[in-house]
Amino acid sequence: MSPQARVWLAGGLLAAVFAAALYFPALRRQVRRAAQVTEKTAEQARRELLPVTPAASSEPKLKVKMFWGSGNDDGMLKPVTVELPLSNDPVLRAKEVLNTLLAGPVDPEARTLPPDAALLAFYLLPDGTAVADFSEALGTSIPSGIQSEQLAVDSIARTLEADVPQVQRLKILVHGQEVETLAGHIDLTQTFRVNTKVAGTPDAQPPSPVSAIAAPIEKAVQKIENAVKR
């Protein structure tokens, strides 16, 4: 190869390196932006698929207690009485109060749940176990910490305790799945006692129906994994 060709080749390579150095950060920004857009779209789609249960205007307005934060940053809950048109059906009633809880109080400092979190589904099993399924924002947008996560769980449990007497236990799912913790601290693998003096304490006995279903499946999966490893 002639010296001139080498110079051209080296120059070309340098130009390619410079072009890549300029292009890749821009490409990374574009990818991040696209990911954010996709995430928002997915969240919006979920909300559209599962619209907030509209309160029937014909239902009589009843006074209910919502447990939001005290607003003093002291980790305490404060009951606030609001009037809502409530259904007699415990599931509809629970959805209405939880959606109101999610909507938040007048004072944003007293909010216990992230503003972008949504209630995706709510079930009430015959044994009094309530299964509340929230969107991922419940875990990802909540301020990280034991106090803030405990406050969130307590506000859900105590609001259900006050307004839906049929609920005895509470199981919290995130996007249809059992998760280990809310945001790295509070254990969500167990059910929480409701309608007891301390609402937000876990209730390991009896196991939740969700766990009861999941346990044999998990064992079967482990058996298969074991067999594969052998």
Add this chain to the structure above:
Amino acid sequence: MRQEIAVSRKALRFGILLHVRDVVRYRTTLLTALLGVGLALAAMATSQAKPQAPSSPANPAPAPTTAAPSSLTRQPAAAAPSQTQFVSRSALNIVVLDPAHGGIDLGARGTEGIRESEVVLVFAAEVRKALQAQGFQVVMTREGNDNPSFDDRSARANAQHGAVFVTLHIASTGLAGTARVYVVPDIPPSNDANALIPWDRAQGPFVGLSHLLGDLVQEELAKRFRGSPSIAQVAPVRQLRTTAAPAIAVEISSVIVPERADLDRMVPGVAEAIAQGIVAFKPSYVLPVPAGTPGGKQP
């Protein structure tokens, strides 16, 4: 085939069950343990083969390694928590310190780029010094920017004998300049047919001791940080549930401080409070021994 197997020194002592997936994690421990058994048996065979051989100071007989065999001898199945007796008074000499989060898990993030995963390491280093000054041996679950799993951190504590566990957190809420201690609520006893304590309820027999330790540490914190509660709070903290030792979580408020220096000023007080709380707890430390095991009280 049983899905669960009891392993590790302390796990064997208390009959804590581990899932099959945990066995993979403990494979190295098991292999080491088996090797230890082999060596111990070989040493015993050698000493039995030469029973009359007097041990001379110049050529002393190898001292039997009591630590390894004791950790390998499978204890009788642990009794259910209801049958657990707190009778064996054992010296508390180890503190397992757990700086929470780490690695890609930054924990709470606040003003001025404060990251919980970094700040807890600073607190942990000072707590370690204060504990060592009181004569405790300190075992850290992490010292660098790594992120062991909840189970790995608990396993670190569960492998110790005569230890307490303290996990350190910085909150993103709460009154700035305060500190709270958390302990788990009561964990109902297991209905396991073999009366073994499942891994995910390892904290069960220790809840009472954890509450006592929590109250003592919280009392010390309240003396130093005005506005802190006077007694420990109860919350189902995931990290504590799988820990087979008196275990507390200490959460400091908060990453939302105007300056990082505000948190740094709390470091000596938090360290001293934790050390003093554990010193005060030491005389109350008892090791739960299942009924029926040597040293255990017969019902």
